[in-house]
Amino acid sequence: MFKLFDRIKHWHRVAYFLVAYDFATIIVSYFLALWFRFDCRFSHIEEPYFDIYCHIIVPYAIFVIFIYWILGLYRSIWRFASFFEIKRLVYATVITIFCNALLVTAFVYRMPISYYVFGIGFQFFFGVVIRFSYRFVLLLRDTRAAEMPDSNVLLIGAGSAGRMILRDVNFVNGGAHGAAKVVAIIDDNPNKWGRYIDGVEVIGGRDKILWAVKEYNIKEIFIAIASLSPREKRNLITICKESDCKIKQLPNMYAEKAGIISAGNLQNITIEDVLGRDPISLHQEDVANQIQGKVVLVTGGGGSIGSELCRQIAKYNPKQLIIFDVYENNAYDIQLELKKKYPYLDLVTLIGSVRDARRIESIFATYRPNICYHAAAHKHVPLMEDSPCEAIKNNAVGTYKTAYAAMKYGCDRFVLISTDKAVNPTNVMGATKRICEMIIQTFDKAVREHHEDMLPYLVSHYIEFESDKSERVKSGSGHTEYVAVRFGNVLGSNGSVVPLFKKQIAEGGPITLTHKDIIRYFMTIPEAVSLVLKAGANASGGEIFVLDMGEPVRILDLARNMIELAGLRPDIDIEIQYIGLRPGEKLYEEKLMSEEGLKETENHLIHVAEPIKFDSESFIENLYELMRLAYNNEAPEVVQKIRETVPTFKG
Structure with a gap:
């Protein structure tokens, strides 16, 4: 029974x-x-x-x-x-x-x-x-269990989002396990001061944050305001960082609108939140008009910049978007993302290298892209110092072959993604990107003057310089507009120090810093790409656009910010070590060469550099010699030839 x-x-x-x-x-x-x-x-x-x-x-x-x-x-x-x-x-x-x-x-x-x-x-x-x-x-x-929590929480925001977070922490998740409890609320609206939400008092505005941290023994601060602008968020985080509390935030507005806010929606503060500028207000009608209904090719489309280019291009309804990358995993990831978000987009994903002229020509001949954004490049400064031949093969020769195919097959516009390291370069990577800019200027001059036949057809490294004249583009047949867009570091890109610092913090340190006074310009990836598209849409050919990178950031301050955002203390919990400047590394980056002057554009965030004049014929001869030396893997000779080709190279 x-x-x-x-x-x-x-x-x-x-x-x-x-x-x-x-x-x-x-x-x-x-x-x-x-x-x-x-x-x-x-x-x-x-x-x-x-x-x-x-x-x-x-x-x-x-x-x-x-x-x-x-x-x-x-x-x-x-x-x-x-x-x-x-x-x-x-x-x-x-x-x-x-x-x-x-x-x-x-x-x-x-x-x-x-x-x-x-x-x-x-x-x-x-x-x-x-x-x-x-x-x-x-x-x-x-x-009763919540009366003795492991962590007292200060909630910032007494709106609907804050109320949902409060209930989730105190009555659903936090209170049930005694792990956390919201004990006070901060809100800048004076009408809410002294009033209560579910028994928790709104004690005042942001000027009370540090007082509340001490008075209530706060361990965590939750920012539950979904509509904060980057400037407001940055100011609020700056105040919160003066405490030793762990800071979390509500990441975006969709959660509040969808009514799905919970403590699980909160995310850690990122360095982008601390350094991010106010959102750029751009009139992108000209970008939409340029891309809509066009075939667009993005080389290096799987990289951090290339993939963001693909994301932003896709929303302007191109006729076809072609992702081209040598690394199949990255290309596959962005392909899956875009197919899910834009199921009706005509998307083509191709694998190959810009160093392979026949592969590049095949793509241009088959798909006839109207616009090419050339983001494929080796960008890691120390690695390129050790492998200068690869930098020439990929950056310089790869750019030349892609630019030539664009001219040969009637591409309307070719946009090179350049870098501030091309200005007075002190390293091989920066010098090769300066060569890329010079290639763009050479092609633009040849097309404008109808001297396309003067540009050699560099199909592969073993063809002699004078033996390929029959393959050259005929004089007057080109109409491609060539432009370059130059900007500095982007937060979170593959070559940025941010991912490195995150990894070092996760491992318990130390953070390795090359020099305590080193500074860099930073920009978020979406911001940089939106300006690239804007500059490319407004180009008339031959320009080197320089993006306004804002105020430079001291890398030491960046490292300290990232340690504090992880809830740790610089030099106590995480050590900062200075290892010295790496080969070819500058203390600071310049946005333009001393010989160049900036011209204003209609957009105050985009400027045009006055290009340095150089002999195009001598440059082409030097480029061919660089190509020969690089494919023979004669590294010392390659570096010496780079010095001859780029007069501003100080490496």
Whole structure:
């Protein structure tokens, strides 16, 4: 018998108990109704009424239990009882009282009205009490547990998002485990000061943050304002960082609109939040007009800059978007992302190298792109110092071959992604990117002057310089506009120090810094790419666009910010070590060469550099010699030839 009982599921046992409880309380409810009707004296209850009660109460109780079963009131998980269960109880109450009053009055006997009023009231009361008592007991237990939390939380934001976070922390997740509890709220709206949300006081504005941290022994700060601008967020984070608290934030606006905010939506503050500028307001109609309905090729389309170019180009409804990259994993990732987000986009993903002239020509001949964004390049400064031949092959020769194919197959615009390291370069990587800019200027000059036939066809490294004239583009047949866009470091890119610092912090340090005074310009990837598209759309050919990178950032400050954002202390929890400048590395980057001057454009964030004049024929001869030396892997000779080719190279 007991073994059989043990085999019954727990929720079945709860349901059987509720059935027995409901049966008993329904009988008691209507007895109490008669008892109240006759002044709470059993001897005063008139015999006809009591007889009718005795005859109908058992069938009625069975009927009520049947209705409860139909409405699912024996299948709920009562520790999570909510408005849904209350609503079902109300439905059951209305149905049963209506049937009881109608049928008994019509076919049996007219009972006092108070009998039905008190009876249904007791029935509803007893039904609610048993079903919600379990949750009430759990709530009391959780409240007691939350009185001694492991971590006191300061909540910033007393809006709807803040209220959801508060309830999730105090009553759903945090309070249940005693791990965290919101003990005070900050909001800049004076109308909310001194008032309470779920028992937690709004103590004041942001000027009270540091006071609250000390007064309430705060360990964590949650920023629950979904619509903060980057400037407001940066100011708020700056205040919070003066404490030793761990800071988390609500990442975006969609969560509040979707009504799915919880403590799990909160994310750690990122370095982009600290360094990020206000959003750029660009009129992108010209970008849309340029890209819409066009075939667009992005070389290096799987990289950090290339993939963001693909994301932003896709939203302008191109006729076809071609992702070209040598690394298949990155290309595959961005392909999957774009196919999911833009299912109707004509997307082509191709694998290959810009060093392979025949592969490049095949792509241009097959797809005839109208616009080419050339982001493929080796960008790692120390690695290129050790492998200068590869830098020439990929950066310089790869750019030349791609630019030539663009001219040969009628591409309307070729946009080179350059770098501030091309300005007065002190390293091989920067010098090769300066060569890329010179290639762009050479091609633009040749097209404008109808001297396309003067540009050699560098199909492969073993063809002699003078033996390929038959393959050259005919004079006057080109119409491609060539431009370059130059900017500095982007936060989170593959070559940025940010991923390196994150990894070093996760490993417990130390953070390795080349020099305490080193500075760099930083820009977010989406911001940089939006300006690249804008510059490319406004180009007329031959320009070197320089993007406004804002104020330079000291890398030491960047490292300290990242350590503090991880909830750690610089030089105490995480050591900062200075390892010296790497080969070819500058203390600071310049945005333009001293010989160049900046011209203003309509957009104050985009400038045009006055190009340095050079002999195109001598440059082409030097480039061919560089190509020959690089493919013969003569590294010292390659570096010397780079010095001859780029007069501003100081490496």
